[in-house]
Amino acid sequence: MQTQVHPLEPYFQQAVHDSYEGKLGLNDPDVTGYVTRMLCEFSDSVNLFRLRDGMGRPVEDLDEMMRAADPVTGTAASFDAERSMRKYIGDYALFVAGMYPEGIDSGLNGLARSRTLGDLIRAGKESYYIVSQFNLFEYKKEAALFARLSERFESCILGLALIREDLSDRRALPPDAH
Numbered sequence: 001m002q003t004q005v006h007p008l009e010p011y012f013q014q015a016v017h018d019s020y021e022g023k024l025g026l027n028d029p030d031v032t033g034y035v036t037r038m039l040c041e042f043s044d045s046v047n048l049f050r051l052r053d054g055m056g057r058p059v060e061d062l063d064e065m066m067r068a069a070d071p072v073t074g075t076a077a078s079f080d081a082e083r084s085m086r087k088y089i090g091d092y093a094l095f096v097a098g099m100y101p102e103g104i105d106s107g108l109n110g111l112a113r114s115r116t117l118g119d120l121i122r123a124g125k126e127s128y129y130i131v132s133q134f135n136l137f138e139y140k141k142e143a144a145l146f147a148r149l150s151e152r153f154e155s156c157i158l159g160l161a162l163i164r165e166d167l168s169d170r171r172a173l174p175p176d177a178h
Contacts, residue, residue: 006040019162026155030145035156038091039099048095051088062115062123065089069127083134086127090149093124098160125153 013036020026020035042048049058051065054075059065068074069085076082096103097120104117128150135143149156 006037006043008043009036009040012036012039015163015166016159019159019166020156023162024155024159026152026159028148028152031148031152031156034145034149035094035160038095042091042095042099048092051085051092062089062093062119065092066123079134083131083139086130087146090124090127090131090146093120093127094149094153094156094160096120097124098157099164101161101164121153121157125150128153 013032016032016036016039020028020032026032049060051059051068053059053064053068059068065085066089069076069082069089071077071079071082076085097117101117104115104120128146132143132146132150
């Protein structure tokens with residue numbers, strides 16, 4: 001059975017390839033493919049905030065996400081659930097830091113601690129690293145990819161920022177120049 005291609009996948013594939021491989025020299029087709037699929041997935045805002053609290057509300061606080069992913073003290077019911085939540089946190093941190101930097105708070109918001117770029121980088125790198133440690137059985141093939149995502153997290157953010165900049169430049173062009 002053939003899987004259906006997301007309508008934005010060809011565009012994102014080209015944009016990620018041009019940014020990661022063309023501009024940054026990150027010649028890693030697995031990373032390029034993974035980031036392309038993440039962009040497709042997060043193009044639907046429901047997927048961007050898919051982690052839910054006990055009341056079914058989206059969890060948007062990074063610290064709350066990290067606590068929830070803990071299989072001992074959090075809500076992750078198993079190590080598989082922890083892996084899934086950590087994968088999501090890595091994706092979320094990468095996406096927000098690279099594509100939606102205006103969503104990063106730079107100070108204190110009332111009494112709640114705001115997330116910073118440093119917080120997102122730490123959470124993303126740590127989460128991808130933890131996912132890479134699930135290196136047995138059905139997860140063995142993907143483990144090395146997540147290790148590379150963790151190691152190259154800042155470069156991956158920069159690559160997404162370059163894509164975002166290119167998108168902004170394209171919107172500024174007159175319609176007949178596209």
